Amino acid sequence: xxxxxxxxxxxxxxxxxxxxxxxxxxxxxxxxxxxxxxxxxxxxxxxxxxxxxxxxxxxxxxxxxxxxxxxxxxxxxxxxxxxxxxxxxxxxxxxxxxxxxxxxxxxxxxxxxxxxxxxxxxxxxxxxxxxxxxxxxxxxxxxxxxxxxxxxxxxxxxxxxxxxxxxxxxxxxxxxxxxxxxxxxxxxxxxxxxxxxxxxxxxxxxxxxxxxxxxxxxxxxxxxxxxxxxxxxxxxxxxxxxxxxxxxxxxxxxxxxxxxxxxxxxxxxxxxxxxxxxxxxxxxxxxxxxxxxxxxxxxxxxxxxxxxxxxxxxxxxxxxxxxxxxxxxxxxxxxxxxxxxxxxxxxxxxxxxxxxxxxxxxxxxxxxxxxxxxxxxxxxxxxxxxxxxxxxxxxxxxxxxxxxxxxxxxxxxxxxxxxxxxxxxxxxxxxxxxxxxxxxxxxxxxxxxxxxxxxxxxxxxxxxxxxxxxxxxxxxxxxxxxxxxxxxxxxxxxxxxxxx
Numbered sequence: 340x341x342x343x344x345x346x347x348x349x350x351x352x353x354x355x356x357x358x359x360x361x362x363x364x365x366x367x368x369x370x371x372x373x374x375x376x377x378x379x380x381x382x383x384x385x386x387x388x389x390x391x392x393x394x395x396x397x398x399x400x401x402x403x404x405x406x407x408x409x410x411x412x413x414x415x416x417x418x419x420x421x422x423x424x425x426x427x428x429x430x431x432x433x434x435x436x437x438x439x440x441x442x443x444x445x446x447x448x449x450x451x452x453x454x455x456x457x458x459x460x461x462x463x464x465x466x467x468x469x470x471x472x473x474x475x476x477x478x479x480x481x482x483x484x485x486x487x488x489x490x491x492x493x494x495x496x497x498x499x500x501x502x503x504x505x506x507x508x509x510x511x512x513x514x515x516x517x518x519x520x521x522x523x524x525x526x527x528x529x530x531x532x533x534x535x536x537x538x539x540x541x542x543x544x545x546x547x548x549x550x551x552x553x554x555x556x557x558x559x560x561x562x563x564x565x566x567x568x569x570x571x572x573x574x575x576x577x578x579x580x581x582x583x584x585x586x587x588x589x590x591x592x593x594x595x596x597x598x599x600x601x602x603x604x605x606x607x608x609x610x611x612x613x614x615x616x617x618x619x620x621x622x623x624x625x626x627x628x629x630x631x632x633x634x635x636x637x638x639x640x641x642x643x644x645x646x647x648x649x650x651x652x653x654x655x656x657x658x659x660x661x662x663x664x665x666x667x668x669x670x671x672x673x674x675x676x677x678x679x680x681x682x683x684x685x686x687x688x689x690x691x692x693x694x695x696x697x698x699x700x701x702x703x704x705x706x707x708x709x710x711x712x713x714x715x716x717x718x719x720x721x722x723x724x725x726x727x728x729x730x731x732x733x734x735x736x737x738x739x740x741x742x743x744x745x746x747x748x749x750x751x752x753x754x755x756x757x758x759x760x761x762x763x764x765x766x767x768x769x770x771x772x773x774x775x776x777x778x779x780x781x782x783x784x785x786x787x788x789x790x791x792x793x794x795x796x797x798x799x800x801x802x803x804x805x806x807x808x809x810x811x812x813x814x815x816x817x818x819x820x821x822x823x824x825x826x827x828x829x830x831x832x833x834x835x836x837x838x839x
Contacts, residue, residue, distance in 0.1 A: 358719075361718075361720040365689065365690050365692040366692050372443050379439070383429055387422065387426075390425045391422070393555065394417065397558035402417070409477035412470045412474030412477060413470065413474035416467050416468070416470030416471035417471075419463050419467045419470065420471075421555055423464045426459060426460045427542060428542070428570070431538065431573050431576075431577060432576055433456070434538075434577075436680070436683060438580075441683055442689075443685075446685075447684075448685075457515055457518060458515070460511070461511050464508055464511055468508060472487050473487055473490075476490040500547035504545050508545075510538070511541050514534060518535075585679065585681075586678075588619065588679065589677070589678040592616060592618075592679075593613045594654075594676070595611060595613060595673075596673055597610045597612040597653060597673065598673065599669060603736060603739050605659055606658070606660070607668055607669045608656070608658075609657075609668055610653050611654050611655075612654075616649070619682070621654065622687045623648045623707070623710035623711045624686040624710055624711045624835070625645065625683060626643055626707070626835070627680060629642075629677060629679055630679070631668070631675055631676075632675060632677070633672070636667055642683070644710070646710055647713060657703070657706045657740060658703070686711075688715070693804060693831060694725055695805065696726045697726075697727050697801060697805070697807070699810075699818055700728070700730055700731065701731040701732065701809075702732065703739065704808075704811070705730060705739060705740055708808075709740050709743060711807055712753075713747055716747050723753070724753065724754070727753065727754045728744060728753065728754065728756065729798070730755065730756070730757050730758065731758045731768070731769075731814075732757070732758070733759070733761050734760075756797060766790050767817035767821065768790055768793055790825075791821050791822075791825040801825050801826070804827065806827055807833045808833070819832060819834070
């Protein structure tokens with residue numbers, strides 16, 4: 340499977356200007372990403388500053404500095420509630436699949452920021468409720484635990500939309516609990532996704548009490564305008580990017596299953612075809628959320644990368660049967676309608692600025708890597724010999740699409756290096772000499788080299804490569820560590836993580 344031969348025919352026909360144009364576009368895209376990221380982060384920070392300023396201008400400083408103990412507690416509850424609502428709306432924007440956010444950060448990093456904000460927002464909501472309840476209890480002279488409980492029940496049952504706000508808080512706590520790693524591992528993707536959809540209901544339920552008794556939302560015309568503008572922007576983003584656009588795209592392109600190919604014991608490739616697919620802006624390395632309109636599959640959409648360079652006529656995904664849903668794809672019938680959301684992800688060559696490219700894949704993570712390799716070969720964006728593919732698996736039976744990758748590597752005059760065997764302790768590589776071509780005939784000292792040293796042996800001048808890697812999360816962590824130690828700068832390492 341290892342291909343170290345160059346193709347003179349491909350090398351002679353490789354226009355150097357294509358490579359230069361690709362690298363120039365990569366530099367321009369990096370500058371665009373930096374500008375957009377700075378703008379998005381500054382805007383998010385500005386919204387928080389505006390909320391705090393609005394609170395103090397609306398009399399909040401008096402409550403915190405000159406009020407009674409009860410007034411101060413209520414003041415704390417008010418400002419914390421304002422910040423929590425602002426962060427919650429920013430969370431929804433991060434999950435709304437807004438293209439500028441996706442292209443600037445990548446969907447996995449946007450959703451990671453979404454989760455981090457969630458860990459901040461839910462405690463703030465609880466502090467908001469606790470401070471308000473205690474503040475009212477102190478005002479009424481009914482301190483202590485019993486007084487707080489009585490005050491809470493009075494507030495919840497006293498109207499002013501507080502019962503709906505309480506339900507919203509319960510939903511947010513449930514979402515937070517199911518986002519913890521231990522809970523996520525126990526839930527199926529379908530159940531996790533269903534629970535997180537209730538975040539929209541939580542926001543809808545929380546808004547009425549803010550408008551009916553939240554004086555900070557209506558303290559001035561500019562405060563009211565700010566909150567309504569934020570509500571409308573978030574609602575419109577979610578409605579358009581998560582619902583209307585996916586429906587319109589699916590109807591326009593009329594995607595249907597064309598064929599299902601059995602790649603190995605538990606891996607299948609599904610090819611879909613449709614109308615005007617050249618107008619669907621999907622790039623090699625990206626993923627879509629796929630929903631197949633058939634019993635048992637329709638209710639949940641799953642994120643799968645395209646496993647072939649989009650050619651304007653068909654799209655293909657390659658899926659390992661890791662659960663009932665993915666295994667059921669093997670039985671899809673030709674003509675089954677397909678609904679898609681996306682494309683998503685920044686795991687593309689758009690931001691590539693280096694001539695040499697290293698592609699590293701493990702298991703089913705090979706799918707976006709295979710698509711990127713095809714793009715580099717077909718578009719002739721890499722000169723012969725400038726691409727190296729490291730394909731990691733415990734044995735050859737766990738290497739789907741390896742024959743396709745070998746053919747692409749040969750066509751482009753590039754190198755494919757299979758890395759076979761169980762991983763060495765604390766390493767992402769198999770023991771030296773076990774399926775890698777390393778270490779044969781060498782002494783024991785050579786066999787215990789670090790991952791960084793072995794990377795340099797496998798890929799000479801690895802520090803000067805643009806690196807793309809995809810595979811299981813813990814495995815990618817080890818790969819990144821080895822790449823850093825081998826001298827590859829962080830900004831030239833790209834990955835996409837599909838954890839949920």
